Amino acid sequence: MKILVINCGSSSLKFQVIDAVTEELLAKGLCERIGIDGSITYENVKDGTGKETSNPAIPDHNVAISLVIDALMNDRTGVIKSLDEIGAVGHRIVHGGEAFTSSVVINDEVIQAIKDVSDLAPLHNPANLIGVAACQKLMPGTPMVAVFDTAFHQTMPSKAYMYALPLSYYEDYKIRRYGFHGTSHSFVSKKAAEIVGKDYADLKTIVCHLGNGASISAVMNGKCVDTSMGLTPLEGLIMGTRSGDLDPAIVEFIANKENKTASEVLNVLNKKSGVFALSGEFSSDFRDLESAYKKGDKKAQLAVDAFAYRVAKYVGAYTAAMNGVDVIAFTAGIGENSPFVREKVLSYLGYLGIEYDPAANAQRGDVVKISTDSSKVAVYAIATNEELAIARETYALCK
Numbered sequence: 070m071k072i073l074v075i076n077c078g079s080s081s082l083k084f085q086v087i088d089a090v091t092e093e094l095l096a097k098g099l100c101e102r103i104g105i106d107g108s109i110t111y112e113n114v115k116d117g118t119g120k121e122t123s124n125p126a127i128p129d130h131n132v133a134i135s136l137v138i139d140a141l142m143n144d145r146t147g148v149i150k151s152l153d154e155i156g157a158v159g160h161r162i163v164h165g166g167e168a169f170t171s172s173v174v175i176n177d178e179v180i181q182a183i184k185d186v187s188d189l190a191p192l193h194n195p196a197n198l199i200g201v202a203a204c205q206k207l208m209p210g211t212p213m214v215a216v217f218d219t220a221f222h223q224t225m226p227s228k229a230y231m232y233a234l235p236l237s238y239y240e241d242y243k244i245r246r247y248g249f250h251g252t253s254h255s256f257v258s259k260k261a262a263e264i265v266g267k268d269y270a271d272l273k274t275i276v277c278h279l280g281n282g283a284s285i286s287a288v289m290n291g292k293c294v295d296t297s298m299g300l301t302p303l304e305g306l307i308m309g310t311r312s313g314d315l316d317p318a319i320v321e322f323i324a325n326k327e328n329k330t331a332s333e334v335l336n337v338l339n340k341k342s343g344v345f346a347l348s349g350e351f352s353s354d355f356r357d358l359e360s361a362y363k364k365g366d367k368k369a370q371l372a373v374d375a376f377a378y379r380v381a382k383y384v385g386a387y388t389a390a391m392n393g394v395d396v397i398a399f400t401a402g403i404g405e406n407s408p409f410v411r412e413k414v415l416s417y418l419g420y421l422g423i424e425y426d427p428a429a430n431a432q433r434g435d436v437v438k439i440s441t442d443s444s445k446v447a448v449y450a451i452a453t454n455e456e457l458a459i460a461r462e463t464y465a466l467c468k
């Protein structure tokens with residue numbers, strides 16, 4: 070069975086076609102600038118025909134999906150002959166609130182329940198649902214599955230997910246920690262168990278998902294017990310342009326000083342903070358920051374050092390939360406590709422009995438063992454694959 074995986078944003082739509090049985094990636098692509106002008110990039114990965122980009126008008130998501138289908142069925146570069154070959158569509162849905170603890174086959178009630186929690190992710194959920202509606206229109210007989218970023222974290226105990234606020238905020242508005250990047254944390258923690266040859270249900274793992282958006286999770290005995298992102302993805306680690314943890318009183322303080330509304334300040338915290346801000350608005354990209362760091366740029370050094378320090382603090386906190394840790398896994402853009410940042414984080418963790426091999430840390434690959442055989446904690450870089458995780462969930466519900 071072939072699975073179409075869709076990750077739909079307000080003006081972009083990423084897609085992949087994955088063979089659910091062999092788990093081979095057949096094709097992938099991206100529609101951008103939907104509703105503005107439009108561009109589509111498509112690549113037949115199976116036959117290696119290379120990337121092709123064109124700029125058709127894409128006034129809405131229905132047009133985007135029909136272009137995706139045309140590309141997938143193209144005589145020269147397509148990977149399917151007819152739409153019937155797509156057995157199911159897996160949709161990434163950002164927020165499932167408390168309603169969804171796992172992936173589900175989409176029906177009218179599920180769509181309503183996703184709408185009901187949209188106030189928790191007003192930028193993402195409505196866009197995700199537009200992608201669902203567009204697919205349903207063009208592929209009416211094909212089953213669709215919703216895979217939630219938040220679902221994996223629903224196993225957290227209340228002591229981890231409750232904020233110390235008036236209880237009515239939780240009862241009336243469902244304000245609590247939800248966590249994000251759940252498909253990645255789930256995928257990587259399971260893979261870590263496989264790699265070390267231990268039972269997933271009997272392992273303490275800390276997953277450091279370090280990308281432009283970054284989060285950490287503590288996974289104990291096969292369940293997420295804590296994670297660093299909160300009600301929204303703003304909490305926790307320092308990120309590309311997000312501040313992560315800070316004193317909430319800062320919001321009012323800046324609002325008063327700069328005559329801004331709360332939402333204007335929040336915009337600064339989401340889009341103009343993080344390593345981008347600390348580097349003096351130089352860059353949010355760690356490739357730029359690392360090279361500036363090595364040339365002695367003080368602001369870039371502050372940005373990277375503060376980022377790594379925050380990661381190390383969370384690793385310490387989650388080791389305490391689980392009363393130990395067996396595996397630490399680095400993943401996502403920075404976690405997979407930056408030995409420099411990994412080494413900075415690991416330099417704080419000698420007290421855990423971690424020993425690592427700098428030469429091993431410099432290696433690249435889907436799985437890189439960084440720790441030595443005598444290290445008390447196994448440390449790995451493990452490539453995440455959120456699309457494959459979505460395809461697996463979709464296949465499990467539709468085969």
Ligand code: ADP
Binds near residue numbers: 356359
């Ligand atoms: P997101 O999915 O949140 O947009 P990614 O997981 O794709 O983020 O990570 C993107 C980030 O990964 C980039 O901003 C960049 O900082 C970092 N990155 C990618 N490749 C490298 C590399 N070779 N060295 C250091 N950092 C890298």
